[in-house]
Amino acid sequence: MTTFTVESAAAGLRGVLRMPGDKSVSHRALLVAARAEGRSELRGLSGGEDVRHTASAIQAFGADLVRIGKTTVAVNGSATRLHEPDRVVDVGNSGTGIRLLAGWAAAIPGLTVLVGDESIGRRPMGRVAEPLRAMGARIDGRADGTLPPLVIRGGGLRGIEHHPAVASAQVKGAVLLAGLAAQGPTTVVESVPTRRHTEEVLIRAGADLVVDEGTVVLRPSSLASFRIDIPGDPSHAAFWAVAASIVPSSDLIVENVYVGPGRAGFVDVLRRMGASIELIGEDPRSHTADLRVRAAALHSTHVGGEEISSLIDEIPVLSVAAAVADGTTTFVDAAELAVKESDRIATTTAGLRALGVDAEPRPDGLVVHGLGGRPPRGGAVDAAGDHRIAMSMAIAGLITTGPVHITGWESVATSYPAFREDLRRCVSGSAAKAE
Ligand code: S3P
Numbered sequence: 001m002t003t004f005t006v007e008s009a010a011a012g013l014r015g016v017l018r019m020p021g022d023k024s025v026s027h028r029a030l031l032v033a034a035r036a037e038g039r040s041e042l043r044g045l046s047g048g049e050d051v052r053h054t055a056s057a058i059q060a061f062g063a064d065l066v067r068i069g070k071t072t073v074a075v076n077g078s079a080t081r082l083h084e085p086d087r088v089v090d091v092g093n094s095g096t097g098i099r100l101l102a103g104w105a106a107a108i109p110g111l112t113v114l115v116g117d118e119s120i121g122r123r124p125m126g127r128v129a130e131p132l133r134a135m136g137a138r139i140d141g142r143a144d145g146t147l148p149p150l151v152i153r154g155g156g157l158r159g160i161e162h163h164p165a166v167a168s169a170q171v172k173g174a175v176l177l178a179g180l181a182a183q184g185p186t187t188v189v190e191s192v193p194t195r196r197h198t199e200e201v202l203i204r205a206g207a208d209l210v211v212d213e214g215t216v217v218l219r220p221s222s223l224a225s226f227r228i229d230i231p232g233d234p235s236h237a238a239f240w241a242v243a244a245s246i247v248p249s250s251d252l253i254v255e256n257v258y259v260g261p262g263r264a265g266f267v268d269v270l271r272r273m274g275a276s277i278e279l280i281g282e283d284p285r286s287h288t289a290d291l292r293v294r295a296a297a298l299h300s301t302h303v304g305g306e307e308i309s310s311l312i313d314e315i316p317v318l319s320v321a322a323a324v325a326d327g328t329t330t331f332v333d334a335a336e337l338a339v340k341e342s343d344r345i346a347t348t349t350a351g352l353r354a355l356g357v358d359a360e361p362r363p364d365g366l367v368v369h370g371l372g373g374r375p376p377r378g379g380a381v382d383a384a385g386d387h388r389i390a391m392s393m394a395i396a397g398l399i400t401t402g403p404v405h406i407t408g409w410e411s412v413a414t415s416y417p418a419f420r421e422d423l424r425r426c427v428s429g430s431a432a433k434a435e
Contacts, residue, residue, distance in 0.1 A: 084110025378402025
């Protein structure tokens, strides 16, 4: 296990960081390109291990993938060429990977076995297995077909109307990807809107898909090859937005950030807390903008309701902002946090407490008693195999009185392998080192 040590960034965060391609969009671009007829070109693909697993997965089903640059790949796809894989498909640590692949593989006649790491073994799969079974797929797994590994017998699907019980873009995505090869239309009705990346990528590939308010209707579609510039990852940008807000004298530009529907909730929350975040050059077509973030005194807020799905992955780092803010911040309606890469209600609380912050777990979130501008103390934190906990605690380390030692740092490679490089780039005077 790697330990990463972060020391305070006395001089503030400065300069320009360009965000690597979004993880959610990268998964979808690969899966859709594999079914699209001809050669699709994906530029700015996420370099994280999660997306690498999805890239290997589509190859196991017969898609041809050629790396033509550091972050550019060409996928020669064809729905008719895809076949059952001749090996078990490993998604690594990726919950998005396994859930989207479950739907995608359900559309392919034959047998697929999806496996992943220890954390994947704890991620609930009933939410995707149930609608896919209703569409005609045969799906089994541990714990009565609700936990990975998943065994899927695909093909022969019919469209359904699905009302997900949990607000989840992964569930919506899985059902829509299955619906591509179903008989009749597939409808997903969301009571709470979630990120729209599946819809966005399917439309780009020419799918017959209509979105009206919270209802998505997809008719079985053959897809055409496409080109995509994958926008920068807002979940990555959130780390820097919090860091530059809480470290005095910071003035940082974070370039190429997707701020489209369902992803930019962290900007609203930080602004509510008093952060200085300016959106520069917002492009309404690509939904990208650059963020200029300057240090500011933060105060507490309440985070809950519909906004949760637009910032669920950012709660660990928003909790770090809450830890230095003035007053008590509450995160509610976020029970889903407990079934992410780690139980993030427990791991975020434990991480903050290790740095002397008063934080309490709740069944559906957490309560953070801010230090009112005083810095937390240094300490040792366990990332618990969770990339977002590791990076959130690294951001906390930029303002603590002593060093923060994070064990399990290697988990960061699943989403943001360039995090350390980006940290060095914007922090002068920080002695971050890995052992
Ligand atoms: C994701 C959706 C969210 C998010 C995850 C990525 C996606 O999960 O937490 O990191 O790419 O669709 P849920 O769909 O379970 O809310």
